[in-house]
Amino acid sequence: MSILLSLRGLKVAFPVGGSLFRAAKPLKAVDGVDLELSAGEALGIVGESGCGKSTLARAILQLIPPTSGQVVWLGRDISAVSVNAMRPLRKDMQIVFQDPLASLDPRMTVGEIVAEPLRVHAGELDRTQRRERVQDMLQRVGLPADAINRYPHEFSGGQCQRIGIARAMILRPQLLVCDEPVSALDVSIQAQIVNLLQDLKREFGMSILFVSHNLAVVRRLCDRVLVLYLGKPMELTSTEELYERPLHPYTRGLIAAVPLPDPDVQPSRLGSVLSGELPSPLSPPSGCVFRTRCPIAEAQCARAVPELDEVRKGHHVACVKWQSVEQG
């Protein structure tokens, strides 16, 4: 399969607390991510709140400028291209947001919202043709035909997310970035939206970058998963491998934290759930950033930053003690 997107040492830092007299401190939201995404692949990015998942998604789309590193899109480094040069490329990379209602302009009808990417990138279409495309796409994502003339606030959260997906898919992009698209929705609606994304992927064959903190949803949809912690990649492997044989203590903790609908099993698992708080990203721990919460951390973990090594075929992990995780 051809490589659609690759990230090389991607870093994003925000200056924090600067003033006229004091230099700002960099908050490293994304700290060195290497990744390759093939055409047609669905990759999940998981981690706790504040680990840099959403920043990573936005940096890939150049909505936030990366501090260093490269974003290579179809063989071309787009991390330094101008805003104007970026515009035509946006046709092939679209995004679905977390808050369905906030991502739709309250002053526009659903038809205008979904047609907006067409206005920018498909100027050759006239009004009727545009309307036809919009109508088709609305139907495709499961919205009623009269939705086109109504306003976003008339719809439920799940329907608004369908509108957001319709807008993202109307140009048939090669990459669809989903930034926690279901975390603001009811559980029953979540399943519908995930199914819709699955159907669209089957039909249009685009790649999906699925950012989520919900491991169950990621397992359903994704081929591979990247685990992030404080902006650093912890583990990267196929979905099956990750859930069956996690090699990073953090991944283990995340999987253990997924609630099971079984009252006999659930309480006994809580012992292995992660404890403690996420350290401040302004002053991350030395060495391995996870060591402050790691159940098996040793003195050596504070000294050197572990590399993301390929320890099995296609299974990358950034932990010096991955072998002891595998055994115990």
Next chain:
Amino acid sequence: MTETPVRGFWGDAWRRLRQNRAAMTASVVIVLISLLAFFGPAFSPHPYDAIDWDYMAVPPGGGNDHWLGTDRLGRDLYVRTLHGVQISLQIGLLATVVSLIIGVLWGATAGYLGGRIDGAMMRVVDIMYALPYIFIVIILSTLFDRGNIYVLFLAIGAVGWLTMARIVRGQTLSLKRKEFIEAALASGVGTWGILLRHIVPNVIGPVIIYATLTIPQMILFESFLSFLGLGVQEPQASLGSLINEGAQEMESAVWMLIVPAGFLVTLLTCFNFLGDGLRDALDPRDR
């Protein structure tokens, strides 16, 4: 199945405004007063600046053809008031439109671009706030002919946009962090497209409310300038200058105050009702 008609944002707003009885009544009254002010004087035998030596300071209904009486100098009050409404409306509307356009574009640009550009643009506003506007008006009126009402539009408009720019900038700052702006960016919409298609329509609610408050403000501001001798010059009249003259005679000839004041109050009330209706019509979320 019948095809539902294409309705844009403005089409919907118009439909909602038509259903608002108070706002529709107010706009009908505004239109009627405006028509009367612009065409009424032509149908009267008296020009607004002609002195009738036989009827000086006569009250309304005195059995002559001065329906609303005359002023101290024997000029027909009905025609003078209509003339005043005409001048005041022109100044109020034009100054508001000027301040609206400058203020909205300035505020939205500063708020959306942010950073140093925002800082520089808002410092300009701060400095203009700090300048006493009376000086600006005095300087402008010494540069041009005194009593030239177009200089008045310019002066009033140049002062009036500052608050509008601040209101719009504040709204824009909160809007630009919204995800729908990010969605537009991700779709490749350019800066001007985002400003004009997303930011401006979303700030229009507070802008309309403020604008309806600005029209009476501008009318009052003009009358204040007239009082200082910098505004409309005799024999021309505005509602402000007529009320001013009337107030000096209110103990002996109260109609000289009541006639122009009645027109002013009616107009301002109607503008407020219309503004209310426009706000409801332009904000679908409040329905």
